[in-house]
Amino acid sequence: MAEMNRKHLSKTAWASIIGKWVFLGIIIIFTLYPVVYTVLGSLKTNAELTQGGGFFPAAWHFENYYQAFVQADFTKYTINSVIVSTSVTLLAAATCSMAGFILARKNFAGKKVLMALYLSMMFVSLGSVTLYPIYELLRALKLNKTIFALIIALTGGQAANVFLVMGFTKGIPRELDEAAIIDGCSLYGVYSRIILPLSKPILAVVALFSFRNAWNDYITSLIMTISMPKLQTLTVAVVQLKYSVNAAAEWHIMLAGASIAIIPILIVYLFANKQFIAGLTAGAVKG
Template identity: 65%
Template sequence: MERWTAGKILTSTVTVLFIAAMALFAVYPVVYALLGSLKTNMELTLGGTFLPAKPMFQNYIDAFQKAKFILYSINSVVLSVMTTVLALITSSLAGYVVARHQFVGKKLLMSLYLGLMFVSLGAVSLYPQYILMYQLGLTGNLLGLAIVLTGGQAANVFLIMGFTKSIPKELDESAFMDGCSPFQIYRTILLPLIKPILAVVALFTFRSTWNDYITSLIFTMSRPELKPLTVAVVSLRYSTNAAAELNIMTAGASIALLPILIVYLLANKQFISGLTAGAIKG
């Protein structure tokens, strides 16, 4: 039987406290939003109370009606699915090429790609992106927005590249000797083996697209009927008489949490297996 020394007890205690603190920081905003969605606007504005004096479920009805949740939820689902599919295709192809093939300027390209991961252009890049999509005639639909949101996925490429390197290259050489082209090797050999990491990339991409606000706001200003749910929820903050209605917005935000939670619950097994496999193979 293992003996617990003072050092081990201290280490375990610090670890548990740290994990508990991180869990509290992650869960508290969600709990606060859920409780705030049941408060009156005055309670939420003045603060000072954690629990609502009387649950106001009418906030959810008002939010559902004012934000046209069905229409904007469909927009968000379509946008998130399109972006996720594009991200999976482009990042898996890029990760495969970088991991398996040599070409001129590869090291320079990867150095620049890696360096740009730590440079956040933010809103500065929105104008050239909008102009580019406008010139391509893609500003009046969700496809152009999905293409824009697909960009800047260096982290996904490096995840897939690292996972691909852990797969024996002899599989590629054997398939090549049997007459497979590089694309056939990618489609028939690589894709089935990297499904765990693709699930991680898909979940991250879906989540970031669903939660995106500023880019979606800019690209749907000309056609408000195309705006996703996140943009619609924020617009609930002000009513028709310009009075702040934080309780309605909070209720809308709480409803908007449900789809992404459902996606996570459905993909939880693949997500955990992808992270675990990546950690072991990496």
């Protein structure tokens, strides 16, 4: 009987392990397939893509990358994307850290209402409905023809990041705040000298999320730069590659541009993945 139980447990354990690996394999395939398809598609001819050729290119057309780089003026649009994404990242990290600190440490009138509104915005997506009033507001402020309009528009909607920082801050002992106040620190001193240095792991997560969202954004960047094409970001420029002077959609050139546009976000993740994982883990435990 004991031997049969051991065999049954052994089979159950193996089934569980195989099931986990199958599940992980499916997730990996669904995650990597779009990237692999984009890279391989960027090396095909337009005819191969539109007529449904094989998965791998019949011939490797690396000249697609040169055409994409020249047609899209990637240098100019890459600079725009770097300026926008970096600015959004810094602003998001600063505003989320301050908002998360106040929500975690202070009680004030209307706090519950504010948090309820923040929570509702996390689950109710208004999407493009909000773009017109945002654009009109920025136009009234005479900012619609500057790159600051896009930066401000992309910095908004940080409710999820605010709650990440708030949950992390709640895990920091309040005794540290009290000790700092006894030593003469003001509220700003507690934030800058105690909370901010200890919040680096979760701020790395916020920064990476913000950079990724700003770099990959299309619709907001398109609307905010529609009257100023020279301020367009790389994502908008890549989509424009599809429209050629020959009146035919050049998907191979667009995929080549998309492959180039993927590189910076991969580089950022490779350098920040340790802080990203550490921040998510710390936030999960302390939140």
